Amino acid sequence: MQLKKMLQAGEQGDLYRKQSSHTTVQFANNRLKKINSGETNREVLRLIKNGRIGIGENTKPNNREYLSKMARETLDYGPRVDFAFPAQTRLKKPEIWDEELVNLPLEELIQTAQDFINKATQYHPDIQAEVSIQKEKNFFELENSAGFSSSFRQSQVKVLFALRLIEGKNLLVNYSFPQRTHWRDIDWENDCENLLREIDWGRTNVPLRSGNYPVLFIPETLADILHPVEACLNGQAVVRGLSPWENRLGEQVFSSEFSLSNQGILDRGPASKPFDREGVACSSFPLIEKGRLKNYVLDLETAHKLDLSPTGTGGENGPDFNNLVMEPGNNSFSEMLESIDEGLLIAGTMGAWAGNPYGGQVSGNISLGYKIKNGRIEGRVKDAMFSLNIFQAFKERISAIGSEQKWADNMLLPPVLINPVNISIKG
Amino acid sequence: MQLKMQDLLSLSKSNYCDIRIEETEVTFISFRGREIEKMERKIQFGGCIRSLIGNGWGFVSFNHLDDLEKKLRLAEEQASTINRVKNGSTTLAPAEPIEDEVFTKYLEDPRKITLKEKAELLEHYNQLILKADPRITSTRIVYFDKHTNWYFANSDGSFIYQEKTDIGGNLGATASDGQDRTYDAVSFGSTNDFGTARGHDEAVIAAAQRAADQLTAPTVKGGEYTVILDPEMAGLFVHEAFGHLSEADEIYEDKNLLKLMQLGTRYGPSFLNIYDSGREWGNRGCMQYDDEGTPTEKTYLIKGGEVVGHLHSRESAAKMEARPTGNARAINYRFPPICRMRSTCIEAGPDTFEEMLSGIDLGVYAIGGIGGETNGELFTFTATRGQMIRNGRLAEPVKNVTLTGNVFHTLDNIDRIGKDFVILNNAGGCGKFEQSPLPTSEGSPHIRVQNVVIGGES
Structure with a gap:
């Protein structure tokens, strides 16, 4: 050049x-x-x-x-x-x-x-x-x-x-x-x-009453409700005073079961690379370790403003994660399913991104959700919405974390069971 | 350019072939909080070749205009490969060859306004928002203008030059009380007038005030309500929920969807009329020709509560024995045209706002649209803000108003349509498959819908 x-x-x-x-x-x-x-x-x-x-x-x-x-x-x-x-x-x-x-x-x-x-x-x-x-x-x-x-x-x-x-x-x-x-x-x-x-x-539709239920999120839908976590970890939100995690490095923000890291140089990671958009070397580092806030995701500008080191996560429009990896638990998927007497499995959401991410409130349409009865899938629940606050959910409401991680976009995630989650149904 | 493109077409072995070449110059400015966030200038230059052989389409896009013949052959090879797998013949609805040059009739050309003046105008709005209320903590201001020289030639003998302009902006205010955060904004857009960016002083102050006032508003209680949608929310609904289903490339190969969207099917009350038009000059999404060189028109989708039309490309029109409607659009040279909306509108009805309020014991007035999503059958839309309706009157403000439901039931549940029609040019754009954002606009009066589910903690 x-x-x-x-x-x-x-x-x-x-x-x-x-x-x-x-x-x-x-x-x-x-x-x-x-x-x-x-x-x-x-x-x-x-x-x-x-x-x-x-x-x-x-x-x-x-x-x-x-x-x-x-x-x-x-x-x-x-x-x-x-x-x-x-x-x-x-x-x-x-x-x-x-x-x-x-x-x-x-x-x-x-x-x-x-x-x-x-x-x-x-x-x-x-x-x-x-x-x-x-x-x-x-x-x-x-x-x-x-x-x-x-x-x-x-x-x-x-x-x-x-x-x-x-x-x-x-x-x-x-x-x-x-x-x-x-x-x-x-x-x-x-x-x-x-x-x-x-x-x-999903070919059989079954009724469900509005109320609070245990809800099993598969990796794809866990990714949807992790968006506020990503938003709060983003150095730009921290610099702008939008993130509730400003000045809170080292504090316990989630339950000790919850660990999330940025993996920049993972072999075969969909978003792995040697250096970021600004020439900072990519690396792997914890974001939230056993519930404790360890690092933000920074680019040159936000690192300078916060007096921290850049993290190799500079993107075209501010800080951008490499691969986001959530540590698995030790429950098999079938164990998690079987543990639910009456609840929901959410396999697809719609509109979950809307609203204010820094408040942690996520509510969305359940585009694909199934009623679980006595540990088995009973059928599809239509016209339902879910609503939860992720700060509360990941702090106090994690019932189980699955052992099998799966890639969803650039995130490697296990399924997670959260109890209770508010479900509202039309009718 | 014309000769180069037509020479290439003369080498084509395709049944049909077209070439687009585009050069777009962009100015982008954003403010966030007290500071300017980004100022950027861009040149987006490139072209594409589309080839139809038998039943197969090939498509090649590029930044370099050298070796065009090689690129043509690659597109033809792709088309032939498809044709070998599913031999047959795709026909396109016939079109007269067109030779034309279309220039934008500017009210005010954004290229004649200096960067300095643009930056100062936005900074002025930014200051107004920040000073409007002590609870305003941040701003989100975005402005862009794009000027495109668009060249199109096809093997039917058409050659068209079209000048395209797209101007848009969003002047947003964020308020916070330390716990909660609320947002409201003023949005503008045009295809021929920088003036659309001016004159928003009072509106931005009012939006900032609304954002601040929302902080103390309670979250709406989840449940089923009679809902009045303001024109912006109704526009979002008609675009997301019905407009996308009317895109004929989705309909013609899916017999079930075809059944749902068949001409003559009844949705909504007998006074419901919905159209999509490329001819509402000055509004985003409107232009003389679509990306297949088809002249645009005003296309009715629902007339008298009955499906009467779809949004067609030349291919979908031939498949469904209809006329091409000028809805084949691509966001830029990197993509082939697909069936898309332009300015999608619900026509004015007979009612005043007071008539719509009357008879509602408990309801919600959903105002402004932050965004929405749909999967064909279900939709979810979030309003900028809301107000409860009690005993036929507007009552206390509420926040976190998210509407959800089944598209077809919701259309059937429309029971009143206002007379206060407006076209809204928001700065956002429409997404379909990987093509986003495409400039579009929406128009509607207030509409009233029975039995809408509003999310929230119940």
Whole structure:
């Protein structure tokens, strides 16, 4: 790269480039629908001068001069910053490149999706499946005026499975979207079976009265209710005084069963990488250890403002987690299910993100929920909403944590049983 | 550009082929709390080629315009691969070749306003919000303008240049009492007028005041209520809950969904009319041509409580023996067009707000929409704020008003429609699959719905 040539007197800067190419195979309504491919080459220039930062971004080839001009134009009015770009350090390189994936022929992507759909339609001929498989090659490069210059490549496979079954006015939708760096880390067989099992449970609707119940969250829905925890750990929220965990490092915030860490250099982690968007080395560190608040998630700016060290979690728009890992417990899933006399399993939520995350209140629609009676799934509960306060839930209401972790997006999570959770039902 | 694109098309072996090339220049400014948060300028440049062979579509996107023929061949190879798996023939609804150039008729061109003036205007709003009430703890101000040169050519012989502009902003206030946090905002948007960003002094002060006042409002008690939706909330409902179901690419291959959305199916009262229009000039989502070069129109979806239309691309229109409606849209060159909304509206009805209130013993007035989600059948929407309705009158304010329900039942439960129609241009955008945010707008009067579930601790 040629950052030096782009800087004028008195300017500090960093130049970030992401080059990507992808091929996507898409099945809609059980049929091969589209094959897409694309290439992008995006570069972002940040300039700092007289304590202000300006940003320019560009995807047009041979347009660096204009890129500098755009960044420079915003310098006069841009935000005030006080941080310095990091120098070169030793970097650990996690395993995030899969030669098999990048060389995988198109035919195999198509066949894999087709096998999945065959399995779903064998279960019920009216099932409409949507499957998309995207394989991606990414190349990241960063250079700054403090001497940092490094790059890495990453492969990714992003899958969407969605199954829809309509019987009368009863519409049942279930989906999952695994995302991994290695082709063989996608568990096609198991994912298909899980989705079909949940579809099967959902074909019978059963009534449930509003009230407080023990609720089993699977990793995918636990991820939904962890969003306020992520929001409170984010250094930007801490700096802005939004997070209730400001000035509380070292304090007990959750039950001692609850441990959560950021894992930046985990081999084959979907969000693992050697360095973050700003050139800080990625690492693994605890966020909440046995219920105690240990670290925030920081970028250069928030670390500087809080007088802490950056954590290798700088993103394009402020601090951003690498992989979020919650420590498993020692209960098998069936043990957890069997322990419930009357309760709910929540397999899908909708709208759980709305509201104020820093207050910890999460309420959402249960798009896919099942009544548990005497330790067994009885059927689907429709038109229900759940509501809980995560500060209370993770402090006093964890009944059990499962032993089997599963990836949901960039989070590796166990199932968790929370008791009680408020459920309101229409009617 | 025209020659380059048409030369390439002449090499195509596809049954149908189109090329789009776009160059978008973006200005983005945000404030958070006392400080400016981000100021950014961007160039988003690129193109794409779409090829249809037999039954298969191929699509290739790129930033570099070199080796275009190679890219065309790749798209064709993808299309042929699909066609080998499911041999057949996809037809597109016929379209006359169009040669046209469309320029934005600006009331005020955002490119003629300096960065300095934009930053100062936003800073002024930021200060007004911060000073409006001692309980205001933070602000969230976002502004963007985008100018796009859009070139389109297809193998039917069309070549269109279209200038597109999108301007939007959100002026938000956050209040806190140490325990709870509340939010309210003023939002604006336009496709031809920077003036949409001006003149919000009184409105931002009022929004900040509302956010602060909400702090002392109790959380609404969960349960089933008669609900009046204000135009913003009703707009959110019609967009999320019914608009998405009307997108024909979802309907034509799913016989069950087709049954639910069949022309002639009755939803809602006989005075319910819903349309989606690309011709409400100046409003977000409105433009002369969609991303397949089809002229836009005003498309009725429900007329007299009966499904009368869907939102079509050329492909879906051919499949459903309908006319293309100009709803094939893509967020940018990296994506192929899919069936999307433009400005989606519930038409005005006969009632005054007082008439809607009368007869409600216990109800909720849901005001403003923070956001919503739907999975086709179920929806969840969160209002910015709420007010209880008691004995036919507006009563105390309430917060955390989240509405949920079944789309079809909710449409059937609409029993009154106001006469106070407005179009709302919020700065947000619409998401479908991986394509988000797409500029859209919504219009509605107040509507009243029976038996809506409101979440919250019961």
